[in-house]
Amino acid sequence: MTPSLDSYVMLSSALFAIGFLGVLVRRNTLVIYMCLELMLVAATLALVAFSRFNGTEEGDVFVFFILTVAAAEVAVGLGIIVALFRARQTVQVDQLDSLKN
Amino acid sequence: MEQIAFTVISAFTLACALCVVLSKNAVNGAMCLLLCLAGIAGLFVQLHAYLLAFLLVLVYAGAVVALFLFIIMLLDMQGGQPWRLRGFQAVAGVIAAGLLISGLDMIALRGRTAGGAPAAGEVGSSLKLYAYQLFTTYLLPVEVMGFLLLIAMLGVIVLSRRVSNEEDAQ
Numbered sequence: 001m002t003p004s005l006d007s008y009v010m011l012s013s014a015l016f017a018i019g020f021l022g023v024l025v026r027r028n029t030l031v032i033y034m035c036l037e038l039m040l041v042a043a044t045l046a047l048v049a050f051s052r053f054n055g056t057e058e059g060d061v062f063v064f065f066i067l068t069v070a071a072a073e074v075a076v077g078l079g080i081i082v083a084l085f086r087a088r089q090t091v092q093v094d095q096l097d098s099l100k101n
Numbered sequence: 102m103e104q105i106a107f108t109v110i111s112a113f114t115l116a117c118a119l120c121v122v123l124s125k126n127a128v129n130g131a132m133c134l135l136l137c138l139a140g141i142a143g144l145f146v147q148l149h150a151y152l153l154a155f156l157l158v159l160v161y162a163g164a165v166v167a168l169f170l171f172i173i174m175l176l177d178m179q180g181g182q183p184w185r186l187r188g189f190q191a192v193a194g195v196i197a198a199g200l201l202i203s204g205l206d207m208i209a210l211r212g213r214t215a216g217g218a219p220a221a222g223e224v225g226s227s228l229k230l231y232a233y234q235l236f237t238t239y240l241l242p243v244e245v246m247g248f249l250l251l252i253a254m255l256g257v258i259v260l261s262r263r264v265s266n267e268e269d270a271q
Contacts, residue, residue, distance in 0.1 A: 003107040011111045013205035015118050017198040022122035024194035034134050052148040061239055063153050067160050068246045072253035074165045078172050079257040085176050
């Protein structure tokens with residue numbers, strides 16, 4: 001017996017929620033960024049499952065593009081984090097509070 | 102058989118994802134992310150998306166996690182105080198994540214479909230169809246992706262250069 005679409009959707013929503021939890025509770029910018037990647041991959045998993053159960057190839061092509069954009073996004077985001085660290089000597093979001101009055 | 106494999110892989114993936122969130126050390130978190138991505142690649146194989154599983158391992162596990170590890174080593178964050186859950190934030194985070202997961206599942210299960218997965222074709226024919234679509238229907242997005250990668254590369258170069266110039270000025 002093959003797993004149903006529901007189980008894939010539940011798994012991907014659970015992964016998304018775990019990534020969301022990490023973004024909310026962690027204070028290290030790099031770990032927050034890793035959790036963001038986790039959320040992105042969870043959405044990708046849902047897309048692939050829907051595409052498979054729908055019997056079309058379009059979802060797979062979209063996931064191909066998502067992977068490309070994610071690679072570019074990670075490069076730019078980590079570049080920004082390194083620039084931030086050079087300017088402030090910290091990546092803890094608690095200490096990045098120059099907008100706080 | 103497939104159901105057992107799905108259960109094992111999904112439990113492994115969820116455990117690794119939780120480990121990413123809860124690990125005290127950022128390097129351990131990156132390693133758990135790597136294992137989590139390997140589990141998701143296994144799920145892609147179960148969904149007959151072989152090319153995507155290969156690409157996920159190549160791009161994410163090969164490039165993205167390596168880049169994360171490189172930046173963690175570069176910034177050398179091991180000296181900071183260990184991370185701990187703070188009461189109010191932890192409760193708020195768990196409640197928010199629980200609300201999110203229940204809402205998503207309610208939306209997903211409302212449009213429940215009873216049908217199983219259609220039979221998959223041969224691996225080779227699927228790849229051929231895939232490549233054909235990529236170079237006919239989706240030719241413009243492929244070109245746009247190429248430009249996007251170029252722009253991202255230029256952006257990262259500019260980002261890292263400007264900061265070093267400022268440091269030289271100081």
